[in-house]
Amino acid sequence: MALARRGAATLVCRDMKLGVIGCGKMGSALVEGAIRAGVITASQVSGCDSHPAAAAAFAAATGARIADGIAGLDADTYLLCTKPHHAAAALAALPAGDARVISVAAGLTTGWLEARVPAGVRVVRCMPNTPALVGKGAAAYCRGAGASDADADAARLLLGAVGLAVELPESLMDAVTGLSGSGPAFVYIMIEAMADGGVRAGLPRAESLKLAAQTVLGAAAMVLETGLHPAALKDMVASPGGTTIAGLAELEQRGMRSSFIEAVHAAARRSAELGAS
Ligand SMILES: NC(=O)c1ccc[n+]([C@@H]2O[C@H](COP(=O)([O-])OP(=O)(O)OC[C@H]3O[C@@H](n4cnc5c(N)ncnc54)[C@H](OP(=O)(O)O)[C@@H]3O)[C@@H](O)[C@H]2O)c1
Structure with missing residues (x-):
């Protein structure tokens, strides 16, 4: 069939x-x-x-x-x-x-x-x-x-x-519009912010931006090509007492996860509002 x-x-x-x-x-x-x-x-x-x-x-x-x-x-x-x-x-x-x-x-x-x-x-x-x-x-x-x-x-x-x-x-x-339609803009500011972080840690601007963008591309490819859950991939790179878990703790404390959830939801709600008007 x-x-x-x-x-x-x-x-x-x-x-x-x-x-x-x-x-x-x-x-x-x-x-x-x-x-x-x-x-x-x-x-x-x-x-x-x-x-x-x-x-x-x-x-x-x-x-x-x-x-x-x-x-x-x-x-x-x-x-x-x-x-x-x-x-x-x-x-x-x-x-x-x-x-x-x-x-x-x-x-x-x-x-x-x-x-x-x-x-x-x-x-x-x-x-x-x-x-x-x-x-x-x-x-x-x-x-x-x-x-x-x-x-x-x-x-x-x-x-x-x-x-x-x-x-x-x-x-x-409307949910698709909120996620994949609006999502590129959410990821662009994430890339920009990660590149700023790299600059703050001493990297030259141009290299920092390229490294940030390629990191997002690579992480997305890992999710799509391995089929592993993002949480499993995250656990694989967060070693005890290491650098990644220190950064992850900051992100959790600052509400990064709920910020993304609410951003997608807000964009989906706005799409529904626009469709109804
Ligand atoms: N670009 C994106 O990434 C993206 C993402 C998601 C969805 N979309 C959707 O894709 C559609 C096109 O977007 P786009 O960015 O490709 O727009 P675009 O670059 O402005 O292309 C649309 C073209 O259609 C022409 N056009 C208007 N009326 C026409 C008619 N009756 N017969 C023949 N041609 C006509 C326009 O000419 P004039 O400029 O002379 O009017 C313009 O050249 C939009 O509806 C948008 O919502 C785009």
Whole structure:
């Protein structure tokens, strides 16, 4: 069953005609990633952008064809990559018929998208994050009411080409926004603060910043690649009476753990508030 599903998923992209609506940062990153990963070829992709310079840069980077507008796209799969406030106009320009829209527009629900696509068009909502721009994204996606396994597979393969992609119920998208959507900013200030600590301990600024960033990258890779619980990995480097346990005690005393828990929760609550307004 799993094998059959994987085979079907590969076919989804082999036959796909992808039309990119909005060839800015996220549209370009997803298409470049998908081509690099061999998920699709440039000949399967056409794109349009209201900004001619963005369209030209997209064509140069991907080798895809540029269309004059949405009507000129040759597509059965539309990748909606405009800012959220441009999405309604873009969806209104879609032709009716058997097609899917994969939307990365932050905060736009499947219900909102479905109310604006023509009859017969199915939707998948995605929440990528900025590290997708360097191929290290963490994204979630959820299906609209009419979306099929093939529609979900298409989203997973495109998002998976630029990082991790997980399918979740739509009710958890605010939590995803709070964690992986806002999380990069939390980690940036952690890296900055660790680098400041290094400078305080005498390291040159440039080396301190590189060491801090690489330490975060390495620790994340240890969690993902070993499958060990972070607490087990932490215990492995905290020797009795040593340097690491001295630092950990400081972090616990200053509430670092609860700060992160509350930061993610606050961002998720704010996402829900914005979605309701
Ligand atoms: N960047 C990220 O890391 C990130 C992370 C998570 C989610 N997202 C989501 O991804 C979406 C795109 O973000 P982005 O950063 O890639 O934005 P961007 O770089 O501004 O790209 C969007 C492009 O779409 C164009 N556009 C607007 N309306 C259009 C239409 N009707 N037809 C064709 N093109 C149209 C815009 O042109 P004009 O500038 O001329 O309007 C712009 O070039 C957003 O909805 C955002 O919420 C982005």
